[in-house]
Amino acid sequence: xxxxxxxxxxxxxxxxxxxxxxxxxxxxxxxxxxxxxxxxxxxxxxxxxxxxxxxxxxxxxxxxxxxxxxxxxxxxxxxxxxxxxxxxxxxxxxxxxxxxxxxxxxxxxxxxxxxxxxxxxxxxxxxxxxxxxxxxxxxxxxxxxxxxxxxxxxxxxxxxxxxxxxxxxxxxxxxxxxxxxxxxxxxxxxxxxxxxxxxxxxxxxxxxxxxxxxxxxxxxxxxxxxxxxxxxxxxxxxxxxxxxxxxxxxxxxxxxxxxxxxxxxxxxxxxxxxxxxxxxxxxxxxxxxxxxxxxxxxxxxxxxxxxxxxxxxxxxxxxxxxxxxxxxxxxxxxxxxxxxxxxxxxxxxxxxxxxxxxxxxxxxxxxxxxxxxxxxxxxxxxxxxxxxxxxxxxxxxxxxxxxxxxxxxxxxxxxxxxxxxxxxxxxxxxxxxxxxxxxxxxxxxxxxxx
Ligand SMILES: *[C@@H]1O[C@H](CO)[C@@H](O)[C@H](O)[C@H]1NC(C)=O
Ligand SMILES: *[C@@H]1O[C@H](CO)[C@@H](O)[C@H](O)[C@H]1NC(C)=O
Ligand SMILES: *[C@@H]1O[C@H](CO)[C@@H](O)[C@H](O)[C@H]1NC(C)=O
Numbered sequence: 001x002x003x004x005x006x007x008x009x010x011x012x013x014x015x016x017x018x019x020x021x022x023x024x025x026x027x028x029x030x031x032x033x034x035x036x037x038x039x040x041x042x043x044x045x046x047x048x049x050x051x052x053x054x055x056x057x058x059x060x061x062x063x064x065x066x067x068x069x070x071x072x073x074x075x076x077x078x079x080x081x082x083x084x085x086x087x088x089x090x091x092x093x094x095x096x097x098x099x100x101x102x103x104x105x106x107x108x109x110x111x112x113x114x115x116x117x118x119x120x121x122x123x124x125x126x127x128x129x130x131x132x133x134x135x136x137x138x139x140x141x142x143x144x145x146x147x148x149x150x151x152x153x154x155x156x157x158x159x160x161x162x163x164x165x166x167x168x169x170x171x172x173x174x175x176x177x178x179x180x181x182x183x184x185x186x187x188x189x190x191x192x193x194x195x196x197x198x199x200x201x202x203x204x205x206x207x208x209x210x211x212x213x214x215x216x217x218x219x220x221x222x223x224x225x226x227x228x229x230x231x232x233x234x235x236x237x238x239x240x241x242x243x244x245x246x247x248x249x250x251x252x253x254x255x256x257x258x259x260x261x262x263x264x265x266x267x268x269x270x271x272x273x274x275x276x277x278x279x280x281x282x283x284x285x286x287x288x289x290x291x292x293x294x295x296x297x298x299x300x301x302x303x304x305x306x307x308x309x310x311x312x313x314x315x316x317x318x319x320x321x322x323x324x325x326x327x328x329x330x331x332x333x334x335x336x337x338x339x340x341x342x343x344x345x346x347x348x349x350x351x352x353x354x355x356x357x358x359x360x361x362x363x364x365x366x367x368x369x370x371x372x373x374x375x376x377x378x379x380x381x382x383x384x385x386x387x388x389x390x391x392x393x394x395x396x397x398x399x400x401x402x403x404x405x406x407x408x409x410x411x412x413x414x415x416x417x418x419x420x421x422x423x424x425x426x427x428x429x430x431x432x433x434x435x436x437x438x439x440x441x442x443x444x445x446x447x448x449x450x
Contacts, residue, residue: 021309021322021449022076023374024258024291025279026416030070031079038068039278039288040207041263042103042159044113044137048073051137053084053102053115054263057285063122064099067115069138075274075312081138085115092119092146093130101207101263103159104137105169107190113137114190116171118157119146127153129171131191149184149193153177156206158264162240163212170197170240172208178224181205183240197241205233209265210240211273218302219244220275222261227282229256229407234302250275250295251304254411258306259404260291269317271297275304279404281386294319308376308414309447322449324376325367329430329441332363338431345410346442351380355389355431356438362429366446368421374447375419377401377430381439382409389438392429393419403439412442421446 028036038054045051049071056066067085070078085102087095098120105114112133119130128148132141148154149171157173160183169186171193183198205221212218219235233247251257260277267273277291294305294312307321330340330350338359341351352361381387381403390398401417419428431438 020076021311021374022292023309023416024260024293024307025289025414026374026418027287028078028290031077034080035286036070036078036080036290037286038070038290039263039280039285040101041276041278041290042101043264043266043276044104044106046106046137049137050075051104052078053104055100055102056083057288060284060286062098062285064093064095064097067099067102067117067141071138073314075314082140084134084139085117085132085141085143088143091143092121092126092128093143096122098122098124099130101157103157103264105159105161105190106137108167110189111135112190113139113141115139115141116157116159118155120155124155127155127177129154129157129173129193133191144191149173149175149182150196152182156208158208158210160210160240170210172210172219174206174208174224175199178204178206181208181221198237198244200235200244203247207232207262209262211265211267213267213270213273213297218265220250220262220265220302222257227280229259229261229279231255232257232260232262232277248301250302251306254407255306255413256407258291258293258304259406259413265295268312268314268319272317272319273302274312281404294321306414308416308445309374309449311449322374322447324374324445324447326443326445327363327366327428328443329361329363332361332430334359334361336360341440343410345380345412347378347412348443351440351442352430353440354437355441356387356434356436360429360432360434361441362427362432363444364425364427366421366426366428366444368423368426368446369448370421370423372418372450373421374416374449375421375428376414376416376445376447377403378412378414378442378444379403379406379439380409380412380442381405387437387439389431389441390434391417391419392432393421394427395429396420398432406439409440414445 037056041054066083309322336358
């Protein structure tokens with residue numbers, strides 16, 4: 001976790017109102033039209049309302065600004081409430097400290113909401129957890145203290161509330177300088193750590209979440225590569241004290257969990273959970289995006305369904321992945337320095353490379369329905385840095401779309417952009433009038449679901 005402070009104040013991004021569909025990687029806005037700031041999120045359901053707690057990084061800094069609190073009943077449209085936790089000068093949660101990954105549980109007997117979070121100094125040297133309480137879900141919370149659980153380090157953490165009669169809560173945390181991953185039981189007040197129940201020694205795990213399905217506990221976590229993504233893993237056990245299975249992937253390894261890091265995992269019905277991850281952008285932290293995907297057990301183990309555009313039916317406990325129409329980049333007309341690339345990793349074995357810096361491709365006869373539509377760009381960016389590309393529809397003014405590095409020139413990821421397409425045929429030009437190099441373009445998929 002390397003802190004970087006950025007002075008950049010605005011990002012050119014395709015900002016889109018968040019309507020009836022979930023579009024991983026898009027700029028999500030709340031019901032007031034502001035960009036949702038709830039990174040490293042935690043979730044709680046109270047009645048039919050979902051609460052989303054997270055880190056407000058709108059100041060593009062890793063330092064503590066606020067734990068935000070958003071509410072929704074459909075999991076798609078989120079309203080920002082009062083901040084749940086704000087800095088207190090002279091304490092371990094001042095504006096020069098770190099507060100990350102807030103998670104909240106409810107204690108029925110005391111009617112108390114209890115928030116746990118990663119509480120740290122600016123160089124992550126203190127490695128503590130913090131606790132705060134409130135009498136309503138969004139609080140504001142009263143800060144209690146920060147400490148090292150059972151005397152040991154705690155950095156990335158989560159909470160898991162079991163379904164036993166006592167509703168026992170467990171702290172899940174990266175301990176001992178991120179070497180050992182631990183699960184420890186809280187006492188019945190949920191305010192203190194009581195005893196360690198499990199340790200995955202030498203596992204170097206962080207960003208944990210647990211869900212329980214058919215009596216089996218599933219632990220989800222990433223490994224430790226700072227802000228960079230890595231292939232997140234799952235482990236299973238029939239008891240929280242283990243033994244835990246060896247790790248297995250939740251997504252194709254090369255995608256590094258579709259460029260995301262786990263934040264929270266929520267079971268919606270017996271064969272459907274939501275994976276909620278962060279796509280961190282350390283140079284512009286407030287522009288880090290949310291990567292939420294359905295997960296199913298269709299193969300017998302939890303696997304992400306990499307849906308570009310999807311919807312969720314909370315009462316039915318089901319999801320629908322939208323289908324779109326694909327247009328291969330190589331079906332377009334290239335100009336300037338753009339070149340046809342061949343590799344089996346590309347759809348149809350072909351892609352267009354050397355885009356930007358004089359190279360562009362125009363895909364013709366893209367069928368639209370006469371409204372703003374989601375279009376996903378499938379691309380490969382083998383650089384170590386993010387790229388971006390211009391996109392122009394029917395010769396109109398271009399929008400710029402970010403293209404995170406894909407961890408190799410033959411790994412394909414998709415990024416969404418909302419484009420205004422006319423009814424019938426459209427021409428979409430990628431990378432025209434662009435000074436920098438864009439990523440290689442494999443294909444685009446045009447969706448009609450909104
Ligand atoms: C915060 O945490 C550090 C490290 O544990 C500790 O030394 C310090 O006294 C704490 N209190 C404040 C007010 O910073
Ligand atoms: C809540 O806290 C009280 C008192 O601290 C405790 O007795 C009770 O078991 C806790 N848990 C629940 C689920 O209410
Ligand atoms: C696009 O990427 C280039 C580097 O490839 C960068 O210099 C430029 O600032 C980026 N533009 C935007 C709008 O992000």
